Amino acid sequence: MTADEPTYLDGNAAAGAMREVFAVDITAATGQCAGCGDRGAFAEARLYVDAPGMVARCRRCDDVMVRVVSTPDSTYLDFRGLTYLRIRTPTT
Amino acid sequence: MGSVSPGFTGRRRGGKDLPPGQYLTHDFPVLSAGPTPHILPEHWEFTVTTETGGVSRWDWAAFMALPSEDITKDLHCVTRWSKLGTDWRGVSLDTLLADVETGADYAMAHSYGGYTTNLPLEDLVDGQAWVAYEYDGEPLHPEHGGPARLLVPHLYLWKSAKWVRGLVLSDTEDLGFWETAGYHEYGDPWKEQRYAGD
Numbered sequence: 099m100t101a102d103e104p105t106y107l108d109g110n111a112a113a114g115a116m117r118e119v120f121a122v123d124i125t126a127a128t129g130q131c132a133g134c135g136d137r138g139a140f141a142e143a144r145l146y147v148d149a150p151g152m153v154a155r156c157r158r159c160d161d162v163m164v165r166v167v168s169t170p171d172s173t174y175l176d177f178r179g180l181t182y183l184r185i186r187t188p189t190t
Numbered sequence: 191m192g193s194v195s196p197g198f199t200g201r202r203r204g205g206k207d208l209p210p211g212q213y214l215t216h217d218f219p220v221l222s223a224g225p226t227p228h229i230l231p232e233h234w235e236f237t238v239t240t241e242t243g244g245v246s247r248w249d250w251a252a253f254m255a256l257p258s259e260d261i262t263k264d265l266h267c268v269t270r271w272s273k274l275g276t277d278w279r280g281v282s283l284d285t286l287l288a289d290v291e292t293g294a295d296y297a298m299a300h301s302y303g304g305y306t307t308n309l310p311l312e313d314l315v316d317g318q319a320w321v322a323y324e325y326d327g328e329p330l331h332p333e334h335g336g337p338a339r340l341l342v343p344h345l346y347l348w349k350s351a352k353w354v355r356g357l358v359l360s361d362t363e364d365l366g367f368w369e370t371a372g373y374h375e376y377g378d379p380w381k382e383q384r385y386a387g388d
Contacts, residue, residue, distance in 0.1 A: 149223040150268050150348055150368050162226055163306070165370040169385040174372035 122185050130181040133161030138182070203274045207264060209379035210339065219271055220333045223367065227302040227353045231337045234322060237356035238286060242295045248286070250337070253321070258280045261320055263343035265350075266379035278341055280322030283314045294359035298366060299340050302353040307366035308375065309349055311359060312347040318344055321354060346377040346384070 125141040136158040143154040143163055151167035156179070163179035179181065208214060221230025231250040232261065238246045248256070261278040296312050322341040323330050330336030342349045348368050369375050374383040382388060 108305045146223050148219075149221050150373060151223075151371055153223040155224060159276075167368070169372050172372065172385075176371055185364070 124183075124185075125187045127183050128165065129165055129183040131156040131159060131161060132179050132181045133163075133179070134159035201219055207274055209266055209271050210382045211384075212266055212270055212379065215271040215273055218273060218276075218334065219267070219269075221269065222268065222352070224303055228332050229286075229337055231300050231354060234337050235355065236286070236338070238290050238293045239356065240290060240362050241359050244291070246286075247289055253281065253323075253338070254363050256285050256325075259320065260336045261322065261341065263341070265343055265347050266382050268373065268377065268379075272379075277326055278320065278322040279324035280320035280338070280341060282317065283319040284317065285323070286321065287315060290359075292359050294361055296359065296360045296363045297357045298360065298364055299349075299351040299354055300356050300358060301351045302355050305351060305353070305367050307340075307349050307351050308334055308364055309345070310376070311364075312355075313342060313345065314357075318342065324387075330386040344378075346374075346379050348373065349377055 111125060113152055125139070126127040127140045128138060129140055129143075130137045133156060135155055138157060140154070140155050142159055144160070146153040146155065149167055151174075153162055154164040156163055163177075165174070165176040200233055203214075234250050235251075236248045236253060257280055258281050261280060263278070264272060264274045265276055266272045292311070294311055297309050297314055299307050299309065308355070309319075319340065319342045321338050323336070323338040325331070325334060330339060334354075335350075338354060340349070340351040340354045354382050363375065366374060369386075372386055374385055374388050
């Protein structure tokens with residue numbers, strides 16, 4: 099590798115992995131709140147849906163973990179409030 | 191838009207009173223992106239922070255001592271319901287901003303509970319916006335934003351921040367809670383500015 103070669107790939111390279119991720123049932127995933135560090139199943143998050151979008155808040159500290167807004171042609175996802183989201187992949 | 195003339199209070203409204211894509215409701219739906227803060231008036235305060243860091247502050251007693259107005263306005267929620275001829279009492283932002291020295295163009299409204307929404311400062315003055323504390327002659331219920339909420343009825347209702355606790359003025363336009371997640375930065379219901387790019 100030369101010094102001028104980028105060490106990253108463009109976003110298209112993530113397409114396959116993302117398709118796999120978003121095909122799973124997110125409620126079975128576990129995550130960690132970026133606010134208080136609480137770890138738990140996403141299904142245990144407090145979900146607010148009577149709003150212009152869907153807001154998932156931490157069961158312990160009420161911080162926003164995930165926001166999802168669906169527009170006629172797009173879906174906006176904001177996962178800033180999660181340190182991670184763990185999605186188990188099927189073993190072969 | 192807004193006020194109902196006394197001679198026509200019994201007239202059925204709708205049709206031309208509704209912005210495009212809206213339907214009429216007689217309920218007052220409660221929308222919320224989180225738990226309802228229960229702020230006692232004695233613990234409430236409202237601040238205006240300028241672009242140079244100057245802070246103007248009102249506690250509940252000082253706020254209630256300001257001149258207030260009766261307001262009758264139509265409400266338009268981006269989730270497509272509209273409610274016409276709603277009655278409020280509140281303090282005009284013209285009153286709250288009268289002694290605030292600022293050259294800022296934008297404001298970010300901040301609420302108890304962490305909600306934010308951005309507005310051009312020119313949309314908060316000249317009789318267009320209030321901090322409202324009564325609805326239908328009663329103290330504003332917490333589920334509707336009490337003890338006090340922003341009321342900016344010429345924009346979609348997400349701009350009328352419930353449980354408002356202050357404005358931060360700025361030379362630059364930052365985006366608020368819903369505006370950073372795909373909603374329009376301005377939100378004019380008559381132009382159907384629901385989503386970014388509309």
